[in-house]
Amino acid sequence: MLTTEQEQLIAATAPVVADHLDAITQRFYPLMFERYPQVKPLFNQAHQQDGGQPRALAGAVLAYVGLRQDPQQARGVLATVVSKHVSLGIQPDQYPIVGECLMAAIGEVLGEAVTPEVAAAWSGLYEELAGLLIELEDHRYREFEQRPGGWRGTRRFRIAETRQESAVIRSFMLEPEDGGPVADHQPGQFIGVKLTIDGEPVYRHYSLSDVPNGRHYRISVKREPQGRASRHLHDAMSVGDTLELLPPAGDLTLEDGDEPLLLASGGVGQTPMLPMARHALAEGRRVVYLHAALDGEHHAFREEVAALAAEHPQRLRAVSVHERGDEADHTGRIDRELLARLLPEDARCYFVGPQGFMTAVDQALAELGVPGERRHYEHFGPSRPLDAA
Numbered sequence: 001m002l003t004t005e006q007e008q009l010i011a012a013t014a015p016v017v018a019d020h021l022d023a024i025t026q027r028f029y030p031l032m033f034e035r036y037p038q039v040k041p042l043f044n045q046a047h048q049q050d051g052g053q054p055r056a057l058a059g060a061v062l063a064y065v066g067l068r069q070d071p072q073q074a075r076g077v078l079a080t081v082v083s084k085h086v087s088l089g090i091q092p093d094q095y096p097i098v099g100e101c102l103m104a105a106i107g108e109v110l111g112e113a114v115t116p117e118v119a120a121a122w123s124g125l126y127e128e129l130a131g132l133l134i135e136l137e138d139h140r141y142r143e144f145e146q147r148p149g150g151w152r153g154t155r156r157f158r159i160a161e162t163r164q165e166s167a168v169i170r171s172f173m174l175e176p177e178d179g180g181p182v183a184d185h186q187p188g189q190f191i192g193v194k195l196t197i198d199g200e201p202v203y204r205h206y207s208l209s210d211v212p213n214g215r216h217y218r219i220s221v222k223r224e225p226q227g228r229a230s231r232h233l234h235d236a237m238s239v240g241d242t243l244e245l246l247p248p249a250g251d252l253t254l255e256d257g258d259e260p261l262l263l264a265s266g267g268v269g270q271t272p273m274l275p276m277a278r279h280a281l282a283e284g285r286r287v288v289y290l291h292a293a294l295d296g297e298h299h300a301f302r303e304e305v306a307a308l309a310a311e312h313p314q315r316l317r318a319v320s321v322h323e324r325g326d327e328a329d330h331t332g333r334i335d336r337e338l339l340a341r342l343l344p345e346d347a348r349c350y351f352v353g354p355q356g357f358m359t360a361v362d363q364a365l366a367e368l369g370v371p372g373e374r375r376h377y378e379h380f381g382p383s384r385p386l387d388a389a
Helices: 004-019 021-035 037-042 045-049 052-067 071-077 079-088 092-113 116-145 228-236 267-282 302-311 336-342 355-367
Strands: 155-164 169-176 190-197 200-207 217-222 242-249 261-266 287-293 316-322 348-352 375-377
Touching: 004 021, 004 052, 004 092, 004 116, 021 037, 021 092, 037 200, 052 071, 052 116, 071 079, 071 116, 079 116, 079 190, 079 200, 079 242, 092 116, 116 242, 169 228, 190 217, 190 228, 200 217, 200 228, 200 267, 217 228, 217 267, 261 267, 261 336, 261 355, 267 287, 267 302, 267 348, 287 302, 287 336, 302 316, 316 336, 336 355, 348 355, 355 375
Parallel strands: 261 287, 261 348, 287 316, 348 375
Antiparallel strands: 155 169, 155 242, 169 217, 190 200, 190 242
16 A cells, blocks of 8 residues: 555656656557566557557556546456456556566656655556456456356457458457357457467457357457458468467446447447347347448448348448448448438447547547447457547
8 A cells, every 4th residue: 555655656657657758658668568478469650659558558557647536437447458358368567567567667757756655656556456457357367267167367258150241341259169058248348369370479458259159159250451360361271270269358338228329430339239129129229320431342241240130120221331432221331310310219329430430420429419338349450549649
């Protein structure tokens, strides 16, 4: 527990740390990878290069400094971090590595301003944060392990079937190699995937694109031209090959209630929306399902959504938007005018897609009077503000 003097030191130095946090995190990651190369596979290097991961870390640290006196709110803010950690199988013995390298980076960037007393205070703060994350993550691990078909750590699955959903998206049906049951997940969640590429472990997380059935999971992966994991899945893996899965995680799940839903997606952002739509329709809720794609060739799951609409003609309205071509209901992009025509009264809204897509949808919904607590979204990569450049 921090002493009163350490609390005062943190309060006094927090603005300085905040002003230099980007530089600190930019130094932190290379330092950690140099000292502890074994942790590098846990981090998507594309997110390192574009600055997404460092900004996410900076945001989490700043959020905790501001909220630590309100433990319940702090736990809520850290839920996204916990979910990403669970999908990677992060363990308690990895936290001292981060703490050591983070303090070293702070010392390098701030220099003489980091007195022994300041260093001890911030080390104590980090240990407090790490202890909270370890507690929250252990609770998630234990809860999932105790479910029928659950497990702890990794579990080996085999590819039972693949299906090309669009020019760039392929689905993989994954069945447990041990033949046992598969624990349920909440529609909208993602799952951690551990691949072995050129003899090295590579970790990613992908949305579960179908509702739970107790037998298999389905992930649907977009092939990114520079994506090491996605290219490996598309180009090198086929039926019969195996990979390892970690527990499902993620907080983009349906709120209880009977209000109508707007589910809006762009590109591969459709993957969490499909199971959410199926689940909501099974509960008797009305759904507007709005999906944007580049063109017909890049529009995934068209037949699946059409079948859902035929099954629920009174409760599902499926609308497609393409940037080009004439195969969609609308040509162009999802904008305020289109949302105004489609938005059900008192709707709860969920949207996932590229950063610019989510920023535009969020702004349009806000202008249309949808309050923040009814606007839900999730980043596929590191979290960042929707108005980030």
